[in-house]
Amino acid sequence: MMKKIIFITSILFIYSNNLYSQAVVGDFHQGGVVFWVDPNDNTQGMVCDINDLDTFGIGVEWGCYGSFINGADGAIAGSGEQNTIDIINGCNSNNIAAAFCSNSNAQGYNDWFLPGEEAMFWISMNRSVIDNVAIANGGSAFAGLGQGDYWTSTEHNEFYAKYQDVQMVMISNGFKNANRHVRAVRKANLIASWDCDPVIGCFDPSNGQGVFTTLIDCQNNCLPQVASFISGNDTICYNQNIDAEIMFSFTGQAPFTFTYNINGITQLLPITTSINPYTLFTQQAGFYTINSFNDAIGTGTVAGEASVTVNTDPVDCPSLSIFMENTRNKKIFKVTDLLGRETNKTNTPLLYLYDDGTVEKRIVIE
Template sequence: VTIIYNTDSLISTTHNIFIDTLNKKLYTTSGKVFDVSDPINPSFLFHMGFFYHDLYVENDTGYFNCFSNGLQIYEMTTNSPQYLGSLTSYPDQGTNHSGWKKDSIYLMADENGGLSLKVIDVSDLNNLQVIALFNSGVLPSPAVPHNLIIQDNFVYVSYYCDGLQVFDISNPNNPIKAGYYDTYPSIYCSGFKGNWGVDPLLPSGIILVSDVQSGLFVLEFDYSPQSICEGDSILFDTSFVSNQDLYLTNTLDSMGYVDILVMDLSIDSNSYSIQNISISYSDSIFVGGSYQSTEGTYTDTFLNQNGCDSIVTTNLTIIISSISEYNTDKKLLKIVDVLGREAKFKRNTSLFYIFDDGTVEKRMVITN
């Protein structure tokens, strides 16, 4: 690392900065904006004209967290801020603190204990809509959410007393908790103690977490959604589990990093069906693993669309008709029983009819 600029001539104090890398502009929370296309010689561009606690900028469009004035959105292409939209009244409103954008959604935190984070649809800046609320779920009441950063389909939240909280936002209408790491394990915690900063954006995938009391934590996050079939189990950590749930554990890897292992387990159902089939006494059908010509109940197991068992029960019926229905032009040579002995016609007995064309028919004539 080489320092190329080190002076307070342009900035003396600021709570935070954000760099729009595409347009090479550096924004401060004091309102000042600088051109950093030449990072050795940054220059002042303009002042936003108002103050804010934090911000997110993407391609000259800024999302500003303005304390009690909610979320304010401006466009700065011409270095003259142009108002685009705002959200000043919304559920679980408090001190608007920070946020992060991905595609057409913006996630926002109010820095007040017990208040949920918000998912906002920003596809129409004239009609901003809160589409979901979510929180750490820690009882008796969630702690104070601080900074949040989105990486891929996850948002990483520094959640003060509740440590690092990770949520899957692949469905922004229904964020689900995907993992956590408690940097402040004491059961007695209130206010602004614990985790107040997180960075999940490093190329290595390592997560840096800063705790006010405990210092720096270096973590890895391994998220593994899994599904198993009804009645099966899967190994997680050191034991087999079979119930639908979110399973979490912390381990140390070979580098000494804390690895957060997470498995979101869902259960796919087996399917069951019953079919009734009737065949002629001289026919057969493949059920129960082989060709069958005897009445009974047979079971076959296939795979359904989820890859689980599809269990088909077949009730097989044999239709036996009068011998008169089988009169043909072929000549009957002889009738034998099951042992091959010639036999005369008998009612209610299975016999084999041998014809001059080489065919053999098994017949039974049923009479009352």
């Protein structure tokens, strides 16, 4: 087995957590961790997935052992994309390293590929920072010492392809039918740009073409959607003096001012509040809607509906006096402790059983 060891001297790596201008090595950006910046165009680069793709961590084959894949010999950074296409076209299998990458939808992206030789080298050089950023974003570290062999997409011949020991920064040729780990990469526009969505706020459109060049600029100008919503469907009794509840919820910047209708008639006094959601307590029957709404900045939309029904059926709504009369007329037929034993003790919890089937828990203090 041939092994090639590459020695690098006098290299300074600078990492940042850059959210405001342009992504650099070590940033979590567009679905992965930036590990390489194009030296000829620093707005372009590649990001590494935050997880391995091989099943259960046991690795997969490179594929097509004994067959030469035409074109899958690119070694420079970025060539893995074409290598992956060539491997898939020449090796009809979904259970190989290149297919695992091509079929991945990790972090919502579908343009992953198996890195070429140089890309895998830079992943190895930046392994520690990739591990830290991946874990911080819900991913996992690379396989440990003695287990850190990862396939590249660079073919050596019909029997061998190149793989990288990410722990030892060492490129080797290995049998294509051997199992090794897989970590996908994708090309990325490193210009951090932002667009505004009135519901979700600022987001990176992932193409470098956002309206805002910094996150702070976007946040200062991306105002939340100004909207209001009413809900509720409550029934109360006419004779029990219990309020129905109508809920008003808002998006925007407090304070919120609104008026509402009952059966299409606007109530005269507007309500201003910073409470969100706001609860209206009422005993007035009717169909409720929002008539107008504005927040601290401007006018917003209105939506939703609510209703209050007042039940006048005396069977459903016994009066308080009837309830109290029923309480006065019932008689105690047994007093027990919490274990069901009859007793007349005081200063302890007791159960009072009445002839109407009700039970009360009492403590008589003497």
